[in-house]
Amino acid sequence: MSTERELLPTATARRTRAAVGQLLRPRRGLALGGLAVLVAATAIGLLTAPLLGHIVDLVARGSTDFTLPVAGLAAVALARGAANAWGLALVSRLGEEMLADARERFVERALGLPLEQVEKAGSGDLTARVTTDVAVIAKSVREALPELGRSVLTIVLTLGALAILDWRFLLAALLATPIQLWTVRWYVRRAVPLYAAQRVAGGALQHQLLDTVGGARTVRAFRLSADHVGRVRGRSQEAVNLALRGIRLMTRFFSRLNLAEYVGLSAVLAAGFWLVGSGAATIGTATAAALYFHSLFNPVNAALALVDDAQAATASLARIVGVSDLEGERETGDGAAPAGASVKAAAVGHAYVTGHDVLSDVDLDLGDGERVALVGASGAGKTTLAKLIAGIHRPTRGSISLGGVSLDELGPAATRRTVALISQEVHVFAGPLADDLRLARPGATDEDLRAALARVGATAWVEALPSGLSTVVGEGAHRLTVTQAQQLALARLVLADPPIAILDEATAEAGSAGARALETAAGRALEGRTGLVVAHRLTQAAGADRIVVLDAGRVVETGTHDQLVAAGGRYADLWRAWSGTRS
Amino acid sequence: MPTGRSVLRKAVSDQRRYVVGGSALAAAHQGGEALVPVLIGVIIDEAVTTGDAAALLRWLAVLAAVFAGLSVSYRFASRAAERASEQAAHRLRLEVTGRVLDARGGAEAGRLPGALVNIATGDAKRVGAVNGVLPFAVAGLAGLLVSAVLLLRISVPLGLLVLLGTPPLLWLTHLVGRPLERRSGDEQERAAHASGVAADLVAGLRVLKGIGAEAAAVARYRRTSRDSLAATLRAARAHAGHDGVILALTGLFIAVVALVGAHLAARGDITVGQLVAAVGLAQFLLTPFQIFAWVNGQLAQGRASAERIASVLAAPPAVVPGTGVLSGGTAGHVRFSGVTHGTLRGVNLEVRPGELLGVVCPDPADAVHLLECLAREADPGAGSVELDGVPLPELDLDELRSAVLVAAHDADLFEGTLLDNVLAGTRGSTVEPALAAAAADEVAGTLPEGVDTMVAERGRSLSGGQRQRVALARALAADPAVLAVHDPTTAVDAVTEARIAGALREVRRGRTTMAVTTSPALLAAADRVVVLDEGTVRAEGTHAGLVDSDAAYRAVVLS
The missing domain is CATH 3.40.50.300 (P-loop containing nucleotide triphosphate hydrolases)
Known part of the structure; x- marks a missing residue:
């Protein structure tokens, strides 16, 4: 038996994108509809801050009738909830249908591969793709993508709203961006190999436990308990160490994002100070700008933290597409029928x-x-x-x-x-x-x-x-x-x-x-x-x-x-x- | 005797340094987060409204200090929480492993290996995770208190509205969400099924190819995948609806707070900045309450997991060890007297020092029960097993197992090289004769790196026949005074089996060996053959003699 492994192919980035395009094309209407509804939901949500700003302005002007802006707030809440639910349902359907098509095509191709090819690659390769890779993509489709999509929309539209209040607020807010981009680059470079190492260590621990616990009778018969507890300790300690390295990396990532938050928020407040002082903006507008920026903290953190999930999903998708693109067995037969069973x-x-x-x-x-x-x-x-x-x-x-x-x-x-x-x-x-x-x-x-x-x-x-x-x-x-x-x-x-x-x-x-x-x-x-x-x-x-x-x-x-x-x-x-x- | 409660309590108290430190830091972080909207309000009031540049700089410096504080405290709180969680899980994992491997046995009773591994990984992790969430629960409480004080200082009626309004609001969202979440949980489980089916079909690829069933398999997967898609979509819709309801309810609550706050501000009870701060705090307060709900869920999981861990740790031992030691060399004289255990009904059986005894059990259960008693994995209900005249329960287990080795039919190999596996039972002696006798040298010869080839966990990288030969070599290399082998060559071809039978006799010369088997090749090599039937000894003789005289024996062994 050959000792070298010829792993099954992985698709290029370009081919992977093309495969996503192929899955997307028949569902163009659904994709555009979902996007439009989510944009509407986010845009409606952005009305909250100016409505609150308007209330502030009314108070400053000495008015006591808040019926209109408060009714507006209530209407925004209801419309936003409804649009959000609808948009999310559409986007989930899009993602899940594409995923189902991709996995079905993959399984069809995988089962059609010549056995010789699968054996050369080791059946573990195929199994890993059909379990781990499909699960990584599914998790992204279910959790990361909607979250990422919503966060990105919120960020884009919020920045747009800041610009509508006054373009100088947008400029102030964008001071945070270079820090954020640099932080993500810094993080992804370290996180991708670290998380890969964590998965390997987790798998090794699981293997070791299966080996040890599954063979417990043999361990006892040969009096190997101390040796095996030692093996488990080694594997487990390695997984623990990597988990602690992971949390250190993550907390350093968030510290850097805190810095970006502070820079942006101070800049927006200072811009408000200057614009109100020069009469270019009302106090209500300055308040709305500051609240907008404060409300960006969570979506920005969420979107940036999902970058490595997205990267893992892309890598998995390339492995799925790589197999889906393989040719099946070539049909060489010329229709001859066997005579008898010799x-x-x-x-x-x-x-x-x-x-x-x-x-x-x-x-x-x-x-x-x-x-x-x-x-x-x-x-x-x-x-x-x-x-x-x-x-x-x-x-x-x-x-x-x-x-x-x-x-x-x-x-x-x-x-x-x-x-x-x-x-x-x-x-x-x-x-x-x-x-x-x-x-x-x-x-x-x-x-x-x-x-x-x-x-x-x-x-x-x-x-x-x-x-x-x-x-x-x-x-x-x-x-x-x-x-x-x-x-x-x-x-x-x-x-x-x-x-x-x-x-x-x-x-x-x-x-x-x-x-x-x-x-x-x-x-x-x-x-x-x-x-x-x-x-x-x-x-x-x-x-x-x-x-x-x-x-x-x-x-x-x-x-x-x-x-x-x-x-x-x-x-x-x-x-x-x-x-x-x-x- | 460990209980779920004591397991959980110990997991927390062992790590109390990190849990307490993490809690203090996490509380500081929550407080900092709560201060940010307050400071925005202050800056609007003190600087933007008044146009006081010095005030702006002063308050921006305060904001910087708050950010620095919340950032640093979050960093170290998370690290302490993670460390406490991981270390507790690590200890529990080792404790469970240690209990499973304990010489007295008993922990595996009624549990599949997969379930035990899940307890050592998943359950240990969930108990450890309690340490990871406790600091955030404390922090949530701190955030709640800080917000409450700030709100009440701004305005008592507005503060009361927010503080008393938030719990019912969250209760309402929980009420709306519960049926949806339950449904989504069920459906997600069904969705996970599709992935299982795909992995299963790929695992059985050779079988499918062997009978040309690929098309049928693809059709089946497509059906499963579509079912799963339908279930997932229902779950996704439920989820989206749930999210929408929460958004709407939160928005309505903020509108009410804004309305009341605006009236208070219009009356001059609070300033514009305080109004802004109050709305911000109302939004912020949702977080601590959400943390409580999350912590509650984690605690429930942690408690259930602690119960499962405790049930393994508290499993009654299968046998109670003695303290006796074997003085000097072991002669290897084994005697079963009136042993009744499982399917055995009063077995009297003697294995004389240095002989190779064949034992034929037409009922496989008899073989299993006989060897269980010899290995002391269980004690017989009646009768006794003696080694050199000493009843086995009087012997220390380590002492017993160094003298008597029972090599089970399904003995496992372990991850490591082939040589590591064979060396496992030895005390550094030479293994070449054992490798040769078990024809494991031939196995090594077909592997890329010979005896240094890595064997995957539980020997999965080897074929059944290869596995059996390496396992037999390991048992022979251990060279115990008494060796019992059970069906050691069922997956070995007839040619090799005949060679092994001859070599077994040579390599075990002068030591006691018991071969429980129906293989004619092995039985032909034995000095004496004993036949069990219906749980008791029915016949005795040589293989050739029994083949000649005993039709039932011929039927069992040769047909």
Whole structure:
């Protein structure tokens, strides 16, 4: 197996922007409408300060009738609340719909990628993108973006309102801006790597705890408690140190923003002093200007503090778009249909790394409906041969054909309909058990599902589940045993019903008692199909029509159980050790 | 015995220095924030209205001092609060880990590893977070008091209006918000489901590809995603509505304060500047009350988390350790006498010093229960297990486990190199024979950096067969006087298994070994084989002998 990781691609900034544009285009009306309503809401909110200023002016003039401005304040409150709610709802819809489109496109592409490519990148890369990156973007869409949008609108419109009061108030307020811009630059440069380090440390702590707590019995058996508590202490201390560095950075950031607030507020007050003194503004106007600026404190802090969230979301989006832009498997088939369910591998050789052959000169023929067992030590090339026949890898040399049609002519889609590979990896899909099975045949009725389960001997435990076929299984729900999960994999095979099936170590991980139940189930699932079984237990091999012994990538023996036992070769040695008959 | 209350109390009192210091500083910060609108009013009154430049400079200097004070106090308050919170969480995390790993066991009973990890991370964090919010609760109270004094000094009726009006206002917004928030919480949970489904499908990618189910999976994800979108949109609308109601109610309240204040100012009871300050304070006062609501929520979470932590710390131990030590070398003579535990019904079984005994349990539960008693993860309800004539409960647990090692079928590997893992159980002895005997040297040979290759947490970077061989090498390297292995080769191919069986005999020569298995290769290598059935010993002999004479044995082992 190759040791280098070729991570899946990340989109360029330009391509990411274009992808956002593509998502936005069909919703132009919604975007403009949402923006317009939010602008209106913010503008209405800005009327509060001049209304209060007007009241101040009325008091200064000795008037006692405040009905109009107070009624205005009440109207502003109601209109602002309503417009704000409407605008936020529109913008949320925009963001959520775009997010849903993006994640659906991503999952579609991710599931369509050739397995070879995913394995080169390590499946962790894809999983991280589908969980962490999508979550980061979703959080931004839900929390940061509306907040950022609202704050920016408030800031822009407030500054506009200051300019309307008197352009010199705006000039005074803008004295704070250079300090704020410099502060953000200062902060982002330090925050991005620090937060990345915090995420890494948090992940490492979580990993360490899972490792230690999950293996608690082993820790106790080998008396490793002190060592493991030490490991957890180290990881935890690292996370604590980084959290404290984070808070130091954040408080320094806000201190610098406090300075900007002071500079701006003093400048606006001094401008008011000068403008009132020269008769260019009333006291009410000066009051309104000062209140405007004071009311900017929170939105400015909120917007600036969200800058690094926005940056993280952009980086995540680039990773999502990178995968969404990938091409799927190329359909090379020319419509040829396999005739029958035979398998033929001719002079097949394979190397994952050039020069290191895993298989050499393998010839293997399986007749229609024949069942062949592959026996050999780990590293003999059994799994590689299984993957080549299933079309997951292309052989370096030689050719493979199913039903007389070569895999190249068949194309990936038809190959997958013709041959199924049940691998050692068992996975129970989270959700109702019936949904898991229907992945293999979407239109299956409950009766079909029950028949498939009965065929692999799973009826008893499925009936015993709290809600039968509707029981929610998988991660975080009802957990199935390894044996049950493997029976489920076999039931999926029965439902998918391909003419050719390959079982690779499908019974390996179960305890020895489970292994026997699975052998029976595997045998029944293979009925009516051409089957290639990678056998761990010799009894499984003994029951096959023919046995092929692989050693160091070559076929060294082939024949029926009786023939091989009689021949006195490797297989015969193994069998003698098993059956306790000493030669 | 720790309780939720005592856990929480200790978490706070351990960090009291930071909590108290942080509270004082946070209060100073709140006071400063409250003074800013007041000073704006003062500057309007004293400088802008009068045109007194000296007053302007004087008051701007005061404003500068207030800003400096509030900024510095916020900086150090936050740091103290964060430190108190993180340190408390760190201690609790280690305490929980220590309890889980305690030799007496019992903390995992009824809890999945994931749940325990959540307690050590999430719950520890939430209890620690109480330290982080307490200073701000104190500060909110201080801000409330300062504003109240300032308001009442401006005008008693206006002050009373604001002070008495704010709580009902917040109560009203809470009342409006509660059903909305509850709904939004439910729906957000359903929305999170979509992300889980996507991760699950990607995790099962090989399975999907194996049966050509990609299209069905994409269709399923699309449905989930659309459901989740609908739920999220409902939640978002509820949220937006809630925000709108709060904005409107706050605005109306300010209008009432302005109306009353304007009349007082018109009558000459207060100045224009005081009117401005009063409106500013009315807006400011919402913050402390919002802080109280937030602190209350955090406290409730912290209490619930403290309960969960306490339940782990207070979990009863699975076994009570003795104090006995084994004098000199251990002969390795194990005797089960009339052991009744779980599915076992009076098992009498002897493992003689230096022999390799095969134990066949057609019912896997028998094997688990037998080994549980030997490892002293549980004590039998009746009967006893003895090592060299000493009942196990009389022995110190560390002493016992250094002499008797039970290598479980599902034993975990740990993060670190392959060699680190194998060395874990040794006291620095050489591991090459163990690596070779378990055929783990072959595993190392296929890995990029041999025995120095890193193994991911719980051995996930290795295949099942590789994991089993490394785990077996670790058990053999520990070289205990008594070694029990449980189904050590189920994921190993038949060729390698035969080699391991032969090597196991050699590497354990002269030491007691018990192989609980139905593997014919291992049983053929054993000196003697004992068969359990229905919780009791049914047959005994050699593998070849039993294969010949015992049809039931043949059915279990060879079919």
